[in-house]
Amino acid sequence: MIQIEDSELTINNVNTIFESVLNHMGAYVYIKDVYGNYLYVNQLICDLFHCTPDDIIGKSDESFFTSSHLQGILDSDRRVIEKKQLVEIEESGYLISQQVLRVFKTVKAPIFGKDKQVIGLYGVSTDITALHKLKLKLENQANTDYLTKLANRRCFFYQADKAFSFSKRHGVPLSLLIADIDHFKKINDTFGHHAGDEVLKALSIFLSNNIRNEDTISRIGGEEFAFLLPGTPLDAAHLLADRLCEAVSKHLFNVGKSHINLTLSIGVTDLSNDDTKFHALFHRADDALYNAKNKGRNQVIAI
Numbered sequence: 151m152i153q154i155e156d157s158e159l160t161i162n163n164v165n166t167i168f169e170s171v172l173n174h175m176g177a178y179v180y181i182k183d184v185y186g187n188y189l190y191v192n193q194l195i196c197d198l199f200h201c202t203p204d205d206i207i208g209k210s211d212e213s214f215f216t217s218s219h220l221q222g223i224l225d226s227d228r229r230v231i232e233k234k235q236l237v238e239i240e241e242s243g244y245l246i247s248q249q250v251l252r253v254f255k256t257v258k259a260p261i262f263g264k265d266k267q268v269i270g271l272y273g274v275s276t277d278i279t280a281l282h283k284l285k286l287k288l289e290n291q292a293n294t295d296y297l298t299k300l301a302n303r304r305c306f307f308y309q310a311d312k313a314f315s316f317s318k319r320h321g322v323p324l325s326l327l328i329a330d331i332d333h334f335k336k337i338n339d340t341f342g343h344h345a346g347d348e349v350l351k352a353l354s355i356f357l358s359n360n361i362r363n364e365d366t367i368s369r370i371g372g373e374e375f376a377f378l379l380p381g382t383p384l385d386a387a388h389l390l391a392d393r394l395c396e397a398v399s400k401h402l403f404n405v406g407k408s409h410i411n412l413t414l415s416i417g418v419t420d421l422s423n424d425d426t427k428f429h430a431l432f433h434r435a436d437d438a439l440y441n442a443k444n445k446g447r448n449q450v451i452a453i
């Protein structure tokens with residue numbers, strides 16, 4: 151609602167109306183000089199900074215945002231002024247007063263003086279923090295296996311394609327392990343599906359704790375796990391697979407009140423010069439796994 155002093159709507163009260171619109175449009179609106187000092191802020195900015203306009207005018211973002219994210223804001227201001235162009239960006243910043251990360255969708259544009267020099271900029275920012283959080287959550291859900299919280303098959307192939315390109319370009323080794331639990335069906339049949347789920351969760355933690363930080367583990371099937379080992383040649387990957395195989399076979403996993411042993415079959419391979427796609431590695435490791443199963447399980451085969 152906008153209320154003006156006059157009884158008629160004329161050109162004279164347009165400024166008052168604009169001011170009110172700026173304060174109620176649900177976006178942060180500001181004008182800065184070329185040094186980044188605020189010349190105008192609407193009410194929403196005052197609410198955000200917990201300050202009056204007088205506290206803000208003449209000051210720059212250094213006074214209101216912590217240094218951790220300030221650079222992004224300052225860089226986009228500089229781009230507007232130096233390139234004399236409108237920019238549309240996603241900005242984020244920690245408010246000094248609140249210590250919470252805010253994410254903004256921002257449009258900033260230059261203000262030109264009469265000799266076509268940039269004399270300042272204006273900006274309109276919308277708070278998209280909630281949307282940003284939701285986006286991160288959905289991205290995380292799309293890439294995570296619901297049961298074990300490991301990376302899922304989709305995420306695995308995305309990471310694998312990136313690791314493959316990197317290794318090819320820089321001539322560094324890349325190894326792949328595919329591990330499959332032996333006779334897992336028996337565990338489900340004996341103890342029930344829920345117990346099977348608990349075993350999968352416990353095994354995922356166990357395997358994650360037995361690899362290096364730079365290695366990744368994903369659940370790519372029901373009882374099938376893939377390990378990407380960047381920078382690791384085949385002999386070292388084989389050693390790791392042997393170590394995992396042995397460690398799992400010696401570990402006791404809790405199923406209700408019982409403790410059970412598991413074994414793994416593992417196929418191992420590494421990047422070769424002839425590989426043009428990650429799928430070549432994947433199929434080799436899968437073939438190796440198939441051989442390990444055929445040869446009696448609880449073992450590692452490298453190709």
Ligand SMILES: Nc1nc2c(ncn2[C@@H]2O[C@H](COP(=O)(O)OP(=O)(O)OP(=O)(O)O)[C@@H](O)[C@H]2O)c(=O)[nH]1
Nearest residue numbers: 330331332333334335336338343344346347372373
């Ligand atoms: N509890 C549980 N079981 C699963 C899940 N995904 C797949 N499985 C089970 O895993 C079992 C896989 O059986 P198979 O493919 O015959 O393999 P296996 O019994 O492990 O035998 P080998 O792989 O040949 O050693 C099936 O019983 C599936 O139902 C899951 O998310 N939870």
